[in-house]
Amino acid sequence: MNKEPLSIALVGNPNTGKSTIFNALTGLRQKIANYPGITVERKVGTTIIGGVLHKVIDLPGAYSLNYKKLDERIAYETLIGSYEHEEVPDLVLVVVDSSNLDRNLYLASQVMDLGIPVMLVLNMTDVAEGKGIKINPDLISSSLGIPVVAISAKNKTEIEKLKGEISNFDLSKPEALKWNPDDSLKEAMDLLINDWIKLHTDIPDRAQAIEALRLISEGDFKDAFYTFEDEGKGRATIRKAQQIIEQGGGNPMAAEVLLRYNFIGESTSEAATHSAQSEVSITDRIDAFVTHKVAGPVIFTLVLLFMFQAIFSWATPFMDMIDLLFVEGGNWVANTLPDGMLNDLLVDGVIAGLGGVVIFLPQILFLFFFIYILEGTGYMARAAFVMDGFMTKVGLHGRSVVPLMSGFACAIPGIMATRTIENWRDRIITIMVLPFMACSARLPVYALMIAAFIPSTTVLGIFTLQGITFFGLYIFGIVMAVFAAVVMKRIFPTGQQTPFIMELPAYKMPKWSVVFQNTAERGKVFITEAGKIIVAISIVLWFLASFPKTEMPQVVQSESTEYDSSFDITENPESYQLRHSFAGRFGKMIEPVIEPLGFDWKIGIGLITSFAAREVMVGTLNTIYSIEEEDGESSTLKEKLINDVNPETGKPVYSIATAISLMIFFALAMQCMSTIAIVKRETNSWKWPTAMFVYMTALAYISSFIAFQIGSNL
Amino acid sequence: MEFDFQTGVAFGVLAVVLVYLANRFIVKPLRNSQASSDHKCGPGCKCGD
Ligand SMILES: Nc1nc2c(ncn2[C@@H]2O[C@H](COP(=O)(O)OP(=O)(O)OP(=O)(O)O)[C@@H](O)[C@H]2O)c(=O)[nH]1
Ligand SMILES: [Mg+2]
Numbered sequence: 001m002n003k004e005p006l007s008i009a010l011v012g013n014p015n016t017g018k019s020t021i022f023n024a025l026t027g028l029r030q031k032i033a034n035y036p037g038i039t040v041e042r043k044v045g046t047t048i049i050g051g052v053l054h055k056v057i058d059l060p061g062a063y064s065l066n067y068k069k070l071d072e073r074i075a076y077e078t079l080i081g082s083y084e085h086e087e088v089p090d091l092v093l094v095v096v097d098s099s100n101l102d103r104n105l106y107l108a109s110q111v112m113d114l115g116i117p118v119m120l121v122l123n124m125t126d127v128a129e130g131k132g133i134k135i136n137p138d139l140i141s142s143s144l145g146i147p148v149v150a151i152s153a154k155n156k157t158e159i160e161k162l163k164g165e166i167s168n169f170d171l172s173k174p175e176a177l178k179w180n181p182d183d184s185l186k187e188a189m190d191l192l193i194n195d196w197i198k199l200h201t202d203i204p205d206r207a208q209a210i211e212a213l214r215l216i217s218e219g220d221f222k223d224a225f226y227t228f229e230d231e232g233k234g235r236a237t238i239r240k241a242q243q244i245i246e247q248g249g250g251n252p253m254a255a256e257v258l259l260r261y262n263f264i265g266e267s268t269s270e271a272a273t274h275s276a277q278s279e280v281s282i283t284d285r286i287d288a289f290v291t292h293k294v295a296g297p298v299i300f301t302l303v304l305l306f307m308f309q310a311i312f313s314w315a316t317p318f319m320d321m322i323d324l325l326f327v328e329g330g331n332w333v334a335n336t337l338p339d340g341m342l343n344d345l346l347v348d349g350v351i352a353g354l355g356g357v358v359i360f361l362p363q364i365l366f367l368f369f370f371i372y373i374l375e376g377t378g379y380m381a382r383a384a385f386v387m388d389g390f391m392t393k394v395g396l397h398g399r400s401v402v403p404l405m406s407g408f409a410c411a412i413p414g415i416m417a418t419r420t421i422e423n424w425r426d427r428i429i430t431i432m433v434l435p436f437m438a439c440s441a442r443l444p445v446y447a448l449m450i451a452a453f454i455p456s457t458t459v460l461g462i463f464t465l466q467g468i469t470f471f472g473l474y475i476f477g478i479v480m481a482v483f484a485a486v487v488m489k490r491i492f493p494t495g496q497q498t499p500f501i502m503e504l505p506a507y508k509m510p511k512w513s514v515v516f517q518n519t520a521e522r523g524k525v526f527i528t529e530a531g532k533i534i535v536a537i538s539i540v541l542w543f544l545a546s547f548p549k550t551e552m553p554q555v556v557q558s559e560s561t562e563y564d565s566s567f568d569i570t571e572n573p574e575s576y577q578l579r580h581s582f583a584g585r586f587g588k589m590i591e592p593v594i595e596p597l598g599f600d601w602k603i604g605i606g607l608i609t610s611f612a613a614r615e616v617m618v619g620t621l622n623t624i625y626s627i628e629e630e631d632g633e634s635s636t637l638k639e640k641l642i643n644d645v646n647p648e649t650g651k652p653v654y655s656i657a658t659a660i661s662l663m664i665f666f667a668l669a670m671q672c673m674s675t676i677a678i679v680k681r682e683t684n685s686w687k688w689p690t691a692m693f694v695y696m697t698a699l700a701y702i703s704s705f706i707a708f709q710i711g712s713n714l
Numbered sequence: 715m716e717f718d719f720q721t722g723v724a725f726g727v728l729a730v731v732l733v734y735l736a737n738r739f740i741v742k743p744l745r746n747s748q749a750s751s752d753h754k755c756g757p758g759c760k761c762g763d
Contacts, residue, residue: 340720345727533738536731543728612739673739 002167007055007087008047011075011111012095013104014038014061015505017123020153021095021162022058029521030058031413032514033375034505035384037061037402040071040419042078050167057089060419063103065110066214070419079114080207088116088204091171095121098128098135098150099506101272105264106257112146112174115206119169121162122150127506131281132274139271146174154511177209179263184248185255188216188241196237200230213256216241283506287382291504296386303379308474309467311366312447318362323636326355330626345542348626353538354531356622356637357615360444361523367440368522369515371409376510380405385502394486397421398502400430404481407437408474409522411675415682425492431682432692433484435675438477438667440522441530441614445666446473448618452638453659476667484699526615534619537609541620544583545627550576575628575647583624597665597701598658598708600646611671657711661704669700 010018014036023030026045031038043058059078060071067073081088094111096104101122112118122128122137141148149165151158181189192212197203203211215221215238221231242252289295330351337343374380384405388398399421407414414434421427438446450466457465551573578584587601594604602624610617618637625640635643644653670676670693679689 338720340718341724342720342727345724532734536735536738539727539731540735 002050002169002171003052005053005055006090006166006171007057008091008093008166009057009059009078009089010093010095011059011079011107012061012121013063013097013100013107015503016061016095016097016104017153018061018095019058021093021121021123021159022056024153024156024159025056025163029517031518032511033372033380034378034508034510035375035381035402036503036505037071037417037420040074040416042074047163049163052167054166062107064107065210066217069422079111079116080211081204090117091166091169092116092118093121093166094118095123098122098125099131099133101128101133101135101268102261102264105268106260108144109179109260109264110210112144112178113176113210115173115176117169117171118146118174119165120144120146120148122148123153125150126152126154127508134273136271140267143267143271144174145178176206179260181256181259182248182250184245184250185216185259187248188244188252189213191244192216192237192241196234200234212241216245216252217254217256219252281506283504286507287504290379290382291385293389296382297390300383300386303374303383304474305463305468305471307370308471309463311363311370312450312467312470313464315362315366319359322359322361323355326351326358327636330355344546344627345539349538349542349623350535352626353534353541353619353623356619357444357530357534358527360447360615360618361526363443363447364440364526365519365523367443368409369519372515372518373510376508376515378505378507381502381504385504388502391482394482396482396485396489397423397426397430400426400485402502403430404434404437404478407434407439407481410439410441411435411437411672412678415675415678418682428683428688429485429488429492431679432488432688433481435670435672435692435696436477436481436484436668438474439614439672440526441672442473442666444615444618445610446470446663448621448638448641449659449663452641453654453656473663473667476664480668530613530615533613534616537612537616538619538623541583541605541609541623542627544586545578545581545624547581550580572628578624578628579647596708597704598655598661598712600653602644602653603658603662607665607671610666611673613674614666614671617666655712657708657714660711661708664707665700665704667700668696668703670696 010022012018015034015038019030019032019039022028022043022045023032025047027047028043028045030043037060039058039060041060045056045058047054047056057078059075062072062075065076065079067076078086078089079092092111092114094108096108108118108120120140122135122140125135128135135150137148137150147165147169149162151162153159189209189212192215193208196215197208197211201211219238219242220235245252245255290299330347333351334343334347337346374383380402384401387401387405391401392398400418402420403414403417405414406417411434414437415431418427418430418434421430447470450469454466454469459465459468579588583605584601587605590604590608591599591601594607599607602621605624606617606620609620621641622637625637625644629635629640641654642652645651646653676689676693679692680686683689
């Protein structure tokens with residue numbers, strides 16, 4: 001029994017279920033999806049086994065310890081003990097996909113050379129069984145010399161079995177180099193270890209063999225992983241080691257790989273048996289269509305179109321309900337609380353601001369529900385595959401696709417996911433264009449403008465013009481991202497492309513509990529995170545829009561002298577007060593800048609507050625319009641926008657051209673402080689976030705200008 | 715503008731909110747941007763460029 005608290009690391013190829021096991025052990029909710037490259041950070045949690053509290057570390061997936069990318073390097077550094085001064089794990093669980101045993105064991109055989117206790121977790125036994133693969137864990141255990149547990153991480157009782165095995169493990173270390181490197185490889189490794197690694201790095205003895213092998217197959221340092229002065233000597237030593245292998249008739253890049261695979265083949269030949277029939281799997285049959293050259297993109301487009309149409313139509317009844325709730329709630333507060341400043345602040349500031357945004361909760365929930373289904377089934381990987389074909393045609397790197405797709409939810413996880421891109425320039429370019437992907441924070445703005453100004457004409461029976469516009473905005477985001485990337489690629493050539501091979505995971509039924517939990521979680525984040533900021537900003541805005549108190553001069557109220565009298569002036573005292581408030585004056589001051597885009601000062605205020613978070617725009621508009629509204633009236637924000645009239649011209653403030661210009665502005669402008677902060681963190685410099693802010697916002701301004709000028713002159 | 719109970723509470727709320735916003739958008743981001751990336755830098759790049 002293990003009575004001492006351990007630190008347990010989960011290592012394995014991408015998409016083998018590490019995070020699923022991590023979540024089951026710790027009760028945390030790390031992101032899980034059916035495609036590779038989901039986890040890109042190290043995550044720590046705890047689990048109690050037999051009354052002892054152990055630490056559990058979830059790591060990004062890696063195919064081998066010869067890391068090429070930042071996410072793989074995190075796994076490597078954790079194992080050799082050089083990760084940010086964190087201790088070396090006491091136990092490594094190598095999680096493998098039982099339906100793809102041999103390839104998965106490659107990493108396991110490398111980890112066994114690190115001198116850390118290792119346990120092999122054969123996960124996805126249910127999938128393997130479905131494929132007719134039978135595995136005998138005991139045989140594998142005796143040939144590898146490490147404990148082996150076979151589980152399906154979806155099954156709670158099997159997680160208990162894993163816990164039992166952990167608690168019974170005596171923590172003996174595996175025999176290193178069990179795969180028997182041949183003499184020349186051994187000689188080369190010794191040379192590197194003695195002449196270079198021991199002298200110039202602080203890699204511990206137990207990990208030096210693995211580091212030597214990594215250097216031999218890489219042939220160079222590639223990145224400044226550790227500091228050293230004698231770089232030239234290091235290169236010469238690596239070269240010498242490679243020559244030893246070449247003289248022995250081997251290939252330095254392949255020697256380790258071949259020997260390890262021989263070893264693995266011998267270990268599993270008896271232990272794993274495939275039942276004879278090798279018919280085409282369901283996954284392959286579906287993929288014949290879904291990844292087809294022509295059908296693939298068509299299916300992808302249709303999937304998105306259906307999704308956005310559904311988001312738009314299915315959410316409507318729920319949105320009407322929420323709307324009613326807030327209007328009634330506002331009226332109730334207004335009538336119950338005695339008249340006074342707090343009453344106004346609550347009704348016009350807090351309730352209006354929050355209500356303006358909460359109404360979009362149903363659409364957000366549907367959006368994430370669909371995204372989680374696409375991810376859970378494995379379709380997202382096919383979408384990435386289809387996009388990849390297109391991306392490589394325009395000269396972009398295929399690896400950018402998955403991060404770009406995660407940008408549909410939010411740019412931040414997308415930017416984190418660029419850690420899976422090897423080439424630094426490719427990575428930077430992907431980061432720089434990622435915020436064009438239509439994140440969920442834009443949804444409320446798009447939905448409001450579409451609901452108010454795009455007719456709901458039915459098209460092709462099941463679609464509406466509104467749904468199609470909505471879908472079009474998402475496509476617009478993708479197109480702009482690709483376009484910007486192509487331009488940047490011209491300016492900063494990224495050199496030769498390393499081929500991108502993406503593994504297409506087998507289709508799976510999504511785990512419904514995960515889908516619903518994650519969707520609910522997203523809803524909660526939307527309400528609490530965005531909600532807090534929106535309420536706070538609405539309150540400040542309410543003050544700025546309510547002071548200083550100005551009385552409407554009688555003369556304007558009765559007989560218009562200031563304005564063109566060819567139309568009826570219906571400005572009420574509230575509206576007059578608003579225009580002369582701090583917010584109104586400030587808005588008027590900036591109006592000339594945004595007027596060419598078709599925006600009035602109220603939109604201008606919304607643009608400024610939306611830099612805190614894009615959703616705040618909608619809350620701001622609702623607050624401003626509620627203050628302006630005469631007491632007792634209550635209409636929805638949509639109606640208020642449609643009916644708003646410019647008191648100076650008598651024309652409606654909004655036209656279709658204004659709405660389109662505003663949507664384009666939101667599609668392109670960099671209005672998210674959190675994204676700026678994460679870009680600063682990931683690139684370690686202010687240069688990139690600044691450049692991003694400037695070019696995106698300039699592009700937004702110019703595009704909206706063109707759109708409005710064309711639109712309003714048609 | 716007379717200063718009654720409701721006005722007092724309203725301004726109290728404003729003060730709290732201003733502190734929250736300052737913390738959320740000025741203090742925290744500044745502190746976070748001091749802390750460097752949880753990794754030195756991307757492969758192939760020179761740190762701090
Ligand atoms: N059928 C089946 N599916 C599983 C099992 N374990 C995990 N999955 C599914 O496999 C997919 C990948 O799981 P993750 O936990 O995200 O895999 P990961 O190893 O953390 O992946 P990366 O973070 O990308 O390296 C998800 O769709 C899981 O629901 C299992 O035992 N059986
Ligand atoms: Mg994971």
